[in-house]
Amino acid sequence: MSEPLAPEHQDLLQFLYQVPIGVVSMDEAGRVGQINPAAVRMLAPELRADESLDEIIPFLARLVPGLVAQLTAEPERLGLVDEPRGHRVDGAGDTRFTISAHRLRPGHILLSLTDISEERRLLADQRRRGARLQRALLGHIDAAPHAMSVEYQPAHVGDLSGGDWYDIIRVDERRHAYVVGDVVGHDIEASATMGQLRSVIRANATIDPDPAVVMGRTEAFARAIRSARCATLAYVLHDDTAHKLSYSCAGHPPPLVLRADGRAEFLTDARRPPLAAFDETNPIVASAAFRPGDTLVLYSDGLVERRGEPLDRGLERLGEVAAALAGTTPASELAQRLLTAATDDGAGADDICVLTLRA
Amino acid sequence: MHGHTPDFHADDLITELDRATPSDLDTWPFGIIGFDADDRVVRYNAAEAALSGLDPDRVIGLDLFTEVAPCTNNEMVAERFHTCERLDEQLPYTFTMRMSPTAVELRLLARPESPLRYLLVHRHEA
Numbered sequence: 001m002s003e004p005l006a007p008e009h010q011d012l013l014q015f016l017y018q019v020p021i022g023v024v025s026m027d028e029a030g031r032v033g034q035i036n037p038a039a040v041r042m043l044a045p046e047l048r049a050d051e052s053l054d055e056i057i058p059f060l061a062r063l064v065p066g067l068v069a070q071l072t073a074e075p076e077r078l079g080l081v082d083e084p085r086g087h088r089v090d091g092a093g094d095t096r097f098t099i100s101a102h103r104l105r106p107g108h109i110l111l112s113l114t115d116i117s118e119e120r121r122l123l124a125d126q127r128r129r130g131a132r133l134q135r136a137l138l139g140h141i142d143a144a145p146h147a148m149s150v151e152y153q154p155a156h157v158g159d160l161s162g163g164d165w166y167d168i169i170r171v172d173e174r175r176h177a178y179v180v181g182d183v184v185g186h187d188i189e190a191s192a193t194m195g196q197l198r199s200v201i202r203a204n205a206t207i208d209p210d211p212a213v214v215m216g217r218t219e220a221f222a223r224a225i226r227s228a229r230c231a232t233l234a235y236v237l238h239d240d241t242a243h244k245l246s247y248s249c250a251g252h253p254p255p256l257v258l259r260a261d262g263r264a265e266f267l268t269d270a271r272r273p274p275l276a277a278f279d280e281t282n283p284i285v286a287s288a289a290f291r292p293g294d295t296l297v298l299y300s301d302g303l304v305e306r307r308g309e310p311l312d313r314g315l316e317r318l319g320e321v322a323a324a325l326a327g328t329t330p331a332s333e334l335a336q337r338l339l340t341a342a343t344d345d346g347a348g349a350d351d352i353c354v355l356t357l358r359a
Numbered sequence: 360m361h362g363h364t365p366d367f368h369a370d371d372l373i374t375e376l377d378r379a380t381p382s383d384l385d386t387w388p389f390g391i392i393g394f395d396a397d398d399r400v401v402r403y404n405a406a407e408a409a410l411s412g413l414d415p416d417r418v419i420g421l422d423l424f425t426e427v428a429p430c431t432n433n434e435m436v437a438e439r440f441h442t443c444e445r446l447d448e449q450l451p452y453t454f455t456m457r458m459s460p461t462a463v464e465l466r467l468l469a470r471p472e473s474p475l476r477y478l479l480v481h482r483h484e485a
Contacts, residue, residue: 013412038430
């Protein structure tokens with residue numbers, strides 16, 4: 001047995017054994033001089049049978065190719081070789097960690113590994129809380145009188161804290177208001193703003209559902225709370241007895257009406273800027289006939305926007321697809337079919353919300 | 360146990376471990392860490408102390424996976440102990456004896472009948 005180490009030496013060893021940041025020293029060929037337990041903890045589960053922690057360039061090249069490329073491309077470069085955040089490794093199970101490299105002098109490289117699994121768990125927790133909040137805020141939608149379908153697809157699977165929302169408000173037995181809105185942002189604040197706007201619109205619509213009045217009062221509210229600035233909104237009041245839609249659109253893509261004879265008509269006569277975007281905005285309302293067999297489609301911009309493409313092209317495409325589908329698709333499926341058609345070419349990076357109503 | 364050298368790979372090693380006293384374990388040729396149901400280190404033999412450089416009295420009572428052998432705090436080792444009541448597994452591993460990467464063979468032993476669980480460390484000869 002070797003001589004026991006001096007207490008100070010043991011203190012030092014114990015300190016290094018317990019440090020939660022992984023540290024590895026190696027030469028340019030990846031021969032490891034020293035490595036601490038935290039590094040082994042993170043790296044060992046990622047090793048394949050033919051890899052080792054003695055000479056780790058092949059292993060690292062597989063795990064963090066970008067980092068190895070930078071190390072080998074500039075073997076004279078001293079100091080931090082990579083961005084401070086390092087390269088992320090999505091390890092086995094829930095493990096996530098980052099690796100960054102620091103060259104002390106040519107031939108002497110230090111790697112540091114930081115476990116960010118906790119960070120990822122907290123982020124997942126936050127998303128779940130956001131989703132719960134959104135569900136609570138969007139709860140209780142009134143039933144519509146006619147055949148209706150609604151689809152909502154968030155931008156990130158499992159993450160419901162999107163900026164899109166919708167509402168169906170029963171005003172009285174012959175009138176319903178349909179709303180689609182988009183709040184800036186994708187987080188808990190956006191969910192809260194969306195909930196507030198929804199409440200304001202609902203509260204006002206049940207007193208006086210005229211689009212000009214509702215839009216005016218909602219805009220006044222949006223001026224007061226900063227987070228609602230530049231929110232977009234499409235508000236459509238349907239009168240079943242009069243067979244009429246009256247509507248107002250604040251910065252939102254125009255509602256679409258598909259006529260029974262197959263024609264696609266965008267409702268573009270009541271366009272005004274997004275909420276609280278400018279100091280003074282005049283309320284503007286327009287109306288359109290809505291007869292049995294006609295279909296109304298309200299949607300968020302995710303359905304028609306593609307990067308690098310003018311909005312008009314997206315609207316044209318929606319019109320074509322909707323017209324083709326409307327004739328043969330039951331009302332209860334139309335929203336889903338429209339959403340699938342829009343995301344088929346993998347273009348979606350945005351939330352998408354679609355409401356359809358058939359008279 | 361006189362004149363008998365325990366074999367790292369022996370089938371019923373856990374029974375021998377349970378019967379051995381701490382002084383007995385100090386004569387065994389491989390590292391032995393015995394720990395209780397709360398993951399506190401209760402046995403830390405001389406062979407293990409020589410490998411790590413730490414006196415046993417520094418580590419007795421500490422949490423094995425977070426304070427004594429943090430390199431094993433992952434699904435390959437710690438989680439095996441946390442999910443299996445009965446365990447007898449061997450796997451190659453890298454220990455960081457005084458920060459040098461050291462190839463070792465680990466043996467994970469646990470059974471409901473024993474008061475302790477064991478992590479055994481066999482250093483591959485250079």
